[in-house]
């Protein structure tokens with residue numbers, strides 16, 4: 001989107017802490033991991049999205065004169081800190097998983113290393129972006145999975161929670177598998193397919209449905225998708241649409257014809273409409289349905305044998321209404337002094353919520369057939385060998401240990417910024433969608449189930465496991 005200055009979009013405590021770091025330990029570096037703990041909708045995976053917007057945000061970080069003036073008036077920050085902010089130059093190293101990658105709880109999706117005074121400031125926006133886009137991409141993937149290859153059009157802008165949610169949500173929905181979006185701004189900005197039919201207002205604005213269809217046909221003979229449920233789908237909408245298609249056929253004009261149904265019993269109406277269109281000789285006419293659809297309704301109507309070519313999905317996708325929060329967090333995992341990395345931990349009442357200390361690396365494990373066998377979290381500099389033992393991070397799994405033998409490691413974290421300089425070549429959104437589908441295709445099928453999926457295996461190296469256990473022990477005393 002056209003640049004806005006989002007630098008002050010942070011929680012006040014980021015600034016008060018940064019001020020403190022600046023005063024106390026201006027040179028000290030920190031390592032922060034961004035990760036989530038729980039998959040929405042009790043699903044099996046999350047589709048990571050938002051990196052492009054994270055990059056844009058980091059590239060544009062700059063405190064304007066009016067920002068500095070505003071902060072000065074708060075009488076909270078030291079003059080030297082405000083001077084530092086007014087000349088702010090981003091210096092951090094950033095690693096990230098690539099967008100579209102299926103990811104799992106407690107995996108670092110982004111690692112930031114840099115002066116604490118800088119790295120701390122990024123927390124709010126990095127979480128805001130990744131939590132939102134990954135949530136919507138994940139919901140879209142659920143919906144597209146049950147649509148079984150049929151097109152899913154993103155229709156949600158009017159019901160999204162604000163302009164950014166609509167525009168970036170549409171992008172995330174396409175990463176998750178949607179074929180395109182009705183949001184023209186999002187389509188323009190991110191190279192997505194703009195898609196759409198017509199609203200009831202078009203039909204209502206004419207004296208009759210037939211007149212409305214005729215007028216549409218004259219303007220859009222090659223792309224004639226008619227909304228047939230304004231008055232009566234089977235007794236008026238479909239018969240009128242058939243008359244229009246007959247006229248187009250006579251004039252040898254039509255290429256893309258179809259109907260959209262937006263109310264009533266989808267299974268019954270689409271079956272009957274399909275029969276009517278086929279009997280009239282329009283097997284090529286497509287049927288689109290919409291109306292508060294989600295993965296459950298779509299699965300249900302397809303199981304009932306509904307005749308559908310494409311879906312328009314709005315509110316339930318763009319707001320992820322069934323489970324509308326991905327509660328990603330941004331945690332300090334290490335500090336660095338005199339080039340020595342010092343792991344840090346945050347304890348919690350539950351072992352799962354206790355953080356994973358240290359500067360880490362994340363790998364996907366493939367067998368010889370190229371099938372995924374799980375992920376591996378290690379300390380960054382660790383050498384992993386064929387005879388290395390790895391340990392399941394889920395204490396409830398029966399198979400706790402495994403040898404690396406026969407497994408191929410592929411690093412998931414790539415460097416995005418090197419000392420504040422962008423070093424990553426960003427793929428186009430449609431390429432992300434494509435690679436995302438390929439990556440999902442390599443995962444164990446049981447992890448892809450919408451209901452009761454298997455828990456994906458995330459392993460730790462011996463060194464990481466021991467470090468965490470030792471630190472829990474040390475700090476629980």
Ligand SMILES: Nc1ncnc2c1ncn2[C@@H]1O[C@H](COP(=O)(O)OP(=O)(O)OP(=O)(O)O)[C@@H](O)[C@H]1O
Pocket residue numbers: 262263264265266267268290291292293297300301304
């Ligand atoms: N066969 C079906 N199985 C499961 N859900 C369905 C089926 N057909 C439609 N639905 C869903 O049921 C809901 C029905 O919505 P609603 O009660 O608003 O009825 P409606 O037909 O849209 O009424 P209106 O004419 O007022 O728009 C929608 O979410 C729709 O997607």
Ligand SMILES: O=P(O)(O)OC[C@H]1O[C@H](OP(=O)(O)OP(=O)(O)O)[C@H](O)[C@@H]1O
Pocket residue numbers: 155156158159198199200201262290291292293312313314315316
């Ligand atoms: O139901 P959703 O999944 O959110 O999909 C988008 C909805 O938005 C439109 O309805 P609306 O009543 O706003 O306008 P219309 O007159 O074009 O139907 C459209 O007809 C869909 O029903």
Ligand SMILES: O=C(O)c1cccnc1
Pocket residue numbers: 155156182195196197198199260290312314
């Ligand atoms: O083009 C459509 O049919 C459309 C677009 C947005 C919302 N509902 C429907």
